[in-house]
Amino acid sequence: MSLAFSRVFFRHEGAASPLFEDLTLEFPPRWTGVVGANGSGKTTLLRLAQGELLPSSGNVASPGRRRFCPQGVALPPVGWVDLLRSPLPRPARLRAELELDPSWAERWETLSPGERKRVQIGVALLEEPDLLLLDEPTNHLDRQARDLLLRSLRRFGGVGLLVSHDRELLDVLAVRCLFLDPPRAILLPGNYTAALRVREEGRRAAREAYERDRRELVRLEKERRRRREEADRADRKRSKRDLAPRDSDGRERLDRARVTGRDGLAGRLLRQMEGRLAQRERDLEAREVRRPEILSFRLPGSRSSRNRLLDLPGGKLSLGGGRWLRFPDLRLEPGDRVALAGPNGSGKSTLLRHLLPLLNVPPERVLYLPQELEERSTRELVEAFRRLDPRRRGLAGAVMAGLGSSPDALLAGPFPSPGELRKGFLALGALADPQILVLDEPTNHLDLPATLLLERALAPFPGALILVSHDEVFLRTLTTRCWHLSREEGTSRLATEGPVSGGSAQREGNAP
Numbered sequence: 222m223s224l225a226f227s228r229v230f231f232r233h234e235g236a237a238s239p240l241f242e243d244l245t246l247e248f249p250p251r252w253t254g255v256v257g258a259n260g261s262g263k264t265t266l267l268r269l270a271q272g273e274l275l276p277s278s279g280n281v282a283s284p285g286r287r288r289f290c291p292q293g294v295a296l297p298p299v300g301w302v303d304l305l306r307s308p309l310p311r312p313a314r315l316r317a318e319l320e321l322d323p324s325w326a327e328r329w330e331t332l333s334p335g336e337r338k339r340v341q342i343g344v345a346l347l348e349e350p351d352l353l354l355l356d357e358p359t360n361h362l363d364r365q366a367r368d369l370l371l372r373s374l375r376r377f378g379g380v381g382l383l384v385s386h387d388r389e390l391l392d393v394l395a396v397r398c399l400f401l402d403p404p405r406a407i408l409l410p411g412n413y414t415a416a417l418r419v420r421e422e423g424r425r426a427a428r429e430a431y432e433r434d435r436r437e438l439v440r441l442e443k444e445r446r447r448r449r450e451e452a453d454r455a456d457r458k459r460s461k462r463d464l465a466p467r468d469s470d471g472r473e474r475l476d477r478a479r480v481t482g483r484d485g486l487a488g489r490l491l492r493q494m495e496g497r498l499a500q501r502e503r504d505l506e507a508r509e510v511r512r513p514e515i516l517s518f519r520l521p522g523s524r525s526s527r528n529r530l531l532d533l534p535g536g537k538l539s540l541g542g543g544r545w546l547r548f549p550d551l552r553l554e555p556g557d558r559v560a561l562a563g564p565n566g567s568g569k570s571t572l573l574r575h576l577l578p579l580l581n582v583p584p585e586r587v588l589y590l591p592q593e594l595e596e597r598s599t600r601e602l603v604e605a606f607r608r609l610d611p612r613r614r615g616l617a618g619a620v621m622a623g624l625g626s627s628p629d630a631l632l633a634g635p636f637p638s639p640g641e642l643r644k645g646f647l648a649l650g651a652l653a654d655p656q657i658l659v660l661d662e663p664t665n666h667l668d669l670p671a672t673l674l675l676e677r678a679l680a681p682f683p684g685a686l687i688l689v690s691h692d693e694v695f696l697r698t699l700t701t702r703c704w705h706l707s708r709e710e711g712t713s714r715l716a717t718e719g720p721v722s723g724g725s726a727q728r729e730g731n732a733p
Contacts, residue, residue, distance in 0.1 A: 331541030335565030518623025563706025
């Protein structure tokens with residue numbers, strides 16, 4: 222039982238270059254980590270393995286029972302109610318492992334993205350597929366839910382492809398890693414840390430070989446010039462112009478000398494040298510040695526001149542299913558940088574949506590990035606980019622470049638990667654010179670370099686910031702205050718003025 226790609230070529234319609242070219246790989250049982258920058262083809266690889274996409278040429282041979290868990294969780298997976306309600310031993314065991322509540326079967330619409338993700342993967346594991354394809358499974362998950370998922374995935378015995386930017390998950394699960402760098406791909410043994418070490422050693426060796434080839438190319442160029450000059454001198458020395466018109470014997474001697482003598486040797490050496498030079502040029506072209514770009518970028522925006530952006534008396538919100546979120550008085554000033562923390566399902570996204578229309582900021586000056594972009598929002602985003610005039614297209618392109626991408630990556634094919642979509646959403650929003658950023662899990666779907674670039678771009682933002690993220694380093698770097706949600710017996714309570722880490726220290730401003 223294995224998944225096999227044989228000489229696969231794939232290019233999205235309208236794309237300038239292919240994602241995969243002559244891709245030949247075999248994936249045996251156990252987990253293979255799939256790693257690459259946003260837009261490198263990770264999700265496309267999974268869709269090819271699932272059979273949702275067909276290669277332009279080549280063949281993909283997949284095991285019989287396949288299950289693909291996409292990044293999005295807008296729709297419930299087929300079989301989710303059986304997982305949550307069946308009294309049989311296996312569904313009951315999975316419910317216990319993943320801490321799935323049977324009552325969730327009645328309220329998919331009110332489940333948090335993290336709760337939906339656990340249901341999605343639970344359904345996939347319930348089917349015991351031969352091939353399991355996971356696209357960013359830990360997006361939306363808090364630490365506790367992530368640990369639950371990890372324990373369940375370790376027991377999977379089939380062929381598994383795991384697309385993730387979660388280094389810890391890749392280190393625990395993966396026994397080999399596929400690094401994508403279109404149109405090439407390289408499969409290396411070991412978990413992420415071990416495979417990355419091998420890859421970096423290979424890149425270091427490639428850089429050293431590149432420098433050797435470059436120095437040899439310079440030397441060969443000089444040698445070619447010297448030999449050409451030598452051949453030219455030999456030609457001039459043996460020129461027929463100085464012979465008498467009827468000196469046929471002299472002309473015959475010169476022709477014989479060109480073939481067998483010193484000038485013939487010079488010509489042959491010149492041709493050999495040109496052949497060696499051409500080979501070195503091909504060697505240099507074949508070596509992919511990319512030097513990392515250090516980007517310095519700040520997200521456009523400005524600070525509001527108003528004294529207060531939010532002044533909300535304490536109250537409560539319905540979370541559905543008889544659950545409530547209680548909050549104290551909430552205030553936000555123009556330069557505040559607030560972390561909103563709490564476990565999955567505690568109501569973080571619901572609270573953000575409640576606050577948006579209450580902000581004392583013109584709506585167009587609020588940049589709100591939801592946790593998930595709906596399909597309609599995706600289409601509207603792509604069309605909005607296509608309609609931009611050249612000046613605004615250039616400004617949006619500068620924002621995307623600062624995040625390690627470009628509008629071309631967003632518009633290249635029919636399936637923009639979720640990471641490219643999030644960068645595009647931020648780029649469009651930045652055109653309005655925002656005064657407040659409301660970001661719900663902005664690093665979801667971003668690769669590690671893009672996450673660092675976003676962190677650097679947000680750090681100098683002059684306006685206000687409300688940030689939800691399960692990345693504690695990201696939160697600590699960018700925020701100075703914390704609103705923390707705790708959950709007990711169907712009620713979530715918001716406390717303000719707590720530590721940014723979301724720890725258990727005493728908090729002021731607790732909800733009643």
